[in-house]
Amino acid sequence: MALNNFVKSIRNIMRNDAGINGDAQRIEQIAWMLFLKVYDEKENDWEFNEDNYKSFIPENCRWRNWAKDNGEGETITADALLDFVNNTLFPTLKGLEVNPSTPMRSAIVRTTFEDANQYMKDGVLLRQVINVIDQLDLGNYEESHAFGEIYESILKEMQSAGSAGEFYTPRALTDFMAEIIDPKVGEKMADFACGTGGFITSWLKALDKKVRTAEDKEEYENSVYGIEKKQFPYMLCVTNMLLHDIDSPRVMHDNSLTKDVLNYTDEDKFDVILMNPPYGGSEKNDIKQHFPSDLSSSETADLFMVLIMYRLAEKGRAAVILPDGFLFGADNAKLAIKEKLLREFNLHTIIRLPGSIFAPYTSIATNILFFNNEKAEGAEEGFSTKETWFYRLDMPEGYKHFSKTKPMRAEHCRPIIDWWTNRQEIVDAENNDEKSRCFTAQQLLDMDCNFDQCKFPKDEEEILPPAELLADYFKKRKALDHEIDKTLAEIQRILGIEISKD
Structure with a gap:
C-alpha cells in the first residue's frame, strides 16, 4: 500500500471499533502492534546473522506465526483473533521471565508489554488493522527509510x-x-x-x-x-x-x-x-x-x-x-x-x-x-x-x-x-x-x-x-514580591531601621 495512506487507513478502520475512544487509545493500539512487527523484522536479521538464535518470544506469539495473513483463509480473525490476543498473547508477553542475565534486546519485550493495553473489541476490524501494518516491508531499505517519516507523523499526532x-x-x-x-x-x-x-x-x-x-x-x-x-x-x-x-x-x-x-x-x-x-x-x-x-x-x-x-x-x-x-x-x-x-x-x-x-x-x-x-x-x-x-x-x-x-x-x-x-x-x-x-x-x-x-x-x-494564566501569574507575582522585599530590605539597611517581624 502507499505509505502516505498508512495512518489514514488505520484511523478509518479504528473509527468503527467500539473499543477505541479517541486518538490516545488509537495511537496506543497502533504502538504495540507496530512494536511486534518491527521486532519481528529485527529477529529476521538476528536469525540470519547469528548461529542458533532463539527468540525470547514463544513461537505461537511471534508476529510471523499469528499476525501474517497468507491469503489462504487459514489466518485467525474475528472472535478467535480477539480471544488469542486478549487471553494468550498479552498474558504471555506480560509474564515473560526476565532476570539480570536476560539480554537487553529480549528484556524490552516484557517491559514494553508490562502496562500495554488492547482496546479493540471487533476481531474483524482488528484483523484489518494488523493486515495494514503487516504490509509494511521494513526489510526493504527504501521503504524502511520512508517509514521513518510515517513514524514521525504518528509521534506528531x-x-x-x-x-x-x-x-x-x-x-x-x-x-x-x-x-x-x-x-x-x-x-x-x-x-x-x-x-x-x-x-x-x-x-x-x-x-x-x-x-x-x-x-x-x-x-x-x-x-x-x-x-x-x-x-x-x-x-x-x-x-x-x-x-x-x-x-x-x-x-x-x-x-x-x-x-x-x-x-x-x-x-x-x-x-x-x-x-x-x-x-x-x-x-x-x-x-x-x-x-x-x-x-x-x-x-x-x-x-x-x-x-x-x-x-x-x-x-x-x-x-x-x-x-x-x-x-x-x-x-x-x-x-x-x-x-x-x-x-x-x-x-x-x-x-x-x-x-x-x-x-x-x-x-x-x-x-x-x-x-x-x-x-x-x-x-x-x-x-x-x-x-x-x-x-x-x-x-x-x-x-x-x-x-x-x-x-x-x-x-x-x-x-x-x-x-x-x-x-x-x-x-x-x-x-x-x-x-x-x-x-x-x-x-x-x-x-x-x-x-x-x-x-x-x-x-x-x-x-x-x-x-496556565494562574500559574504564570503566581510565578511572576512571587518574583515581583521577592524584588520588592529585596528593595525594602536595602532601604531599611540604608536608613538603619529595624522592623520587628512579629
Whole structure:
C-alpha cells in the first residue's frame, strides 16, 4: 500500500471499533502492534546473522506465526483473533521471565508489554488493522527509510492526543540542539525523560555522520541511554530505537527522580545530556527527599535540572529546554539552582525561544540552556561561568506564530547558528530592545540570578487557558514580591531601621 495512506487507513478502520475512544487509545493500539512487527523484522536479521538464535518470544506469539495473513483463509480473525490476543498473547508477553542475565534486546519485550493495553473489541476490524501494518516491508531499505517519516507523523499526532503531547518536541529543535552539541564517537548521551526518543534519534542522526569504522559503529550503537516514566511513550521509544538499528536499546521504563542524587558515581554520569524535562508538574515530598534540601523543589523541571547537574560528567556538555518560569523564578530552590549553575558549571548560552513553538498544545514560553561541567577559561574566582550570552530567536518573516499547519522547521534555527559562530550584542537602545547581550557571572548574581534577559517585545495581549494564566501569574507575582522585599530590605539597611517581624 502507499505509505502516505498508512495512518489514514488505520484511523478509518479504528473509527468503527467500539473499543477505541479517541486518538490516545488509537495511537496506543497502533504502538504495540507496530512494536511486534518491527521486532519481528529485527529477529529476521538476528536469525540470519547469528548461529542458533532463539527468540525470547514463544513461537505461537511471534508476529510471523499469528499476525501474517497468507491469503489462504487459514489466518485467525474475528472472535478467535480477539480471544488469542486478549487471553494468550498479552498474558504471555506480560509474564515473560526476565532476570539480570536476560539480554537487553529480549528484556524490552516484557517491559514494553508490562502496562500495554488492547482496546479493540471487533476481531474483524482488528484483523484489518494488523493486515495494514503487516504490509509494511521494513526489510526493504527504501521503504524502511520512508517509514521513518510515517513514524514521525504518528509521534506528531500524539500532540492532539491529550496529555501524550507532552512527549513530543519539534524535530527541528532536537536536530538543532544535537548538531550544536557536536557529538563525538565514543561519547555517551542521556535523556532522563526521553518520551518517544526524539533527542536520542537526533543525537544518532548527528553522530552517524562521524562513523567511519566497525569500531565506530559499535560505539554508535552503545552511545545512548534513556529513561521514560510512562508506558505509552516508552513503547514508542523502544520501537523508535529498533527502527534506527539500535538492536539492544538502553531505554529504561522508570522514574528518574526516585533515586538519591548524592549516590550517583562517575559510572552513572554521561558526556552529553539532551533534554526537554517535563514542566508544569508538582512532585510529592517523597520525591523531593532524594535531593539536597537547598535544591529541593516541588516543581518537576527544577528537580530535573538538579538531576542533570549531578549526572553530567566532568567536561560534559548539556542542552536543556526549560520554561520561562525557571529564568525569572525567585523562590529559594530556583535561586540556589541558578547560583549552582554559575558557580559550578559554565552556563555559556541561553537561547530565548518564541512562545508558540509548542502551540497550540501549550503557549508556555521556553528557552534552551547550554552549559558545560567545567570551569571556563578566565572565569572569576568562585565561578565556573565566565560570561553568559543571551540570544532571542524571533519569529521568522511571514510568521505571526507557529501552529499545527505551520510548524517550526530546520531553517528557522539558521539565525541562531549564524549568530553562534560570530557572537555580538544586538541592542536597540532607542526602542529599549535587547536581542542579544552578554553578562558576566557576577553581574547575573548581582541581579539575584534573574536570567530573564533579552525578552520578547510585548505585542497584543495573549489569552492563556485559565490554569496556565494562574500559574504564570503566581510565578511572576512571587518574583515581583521577592524584588520588592529585596528593595525594602536595602532601604531599611540604608536608613538603619529595624522592623520587628512579629
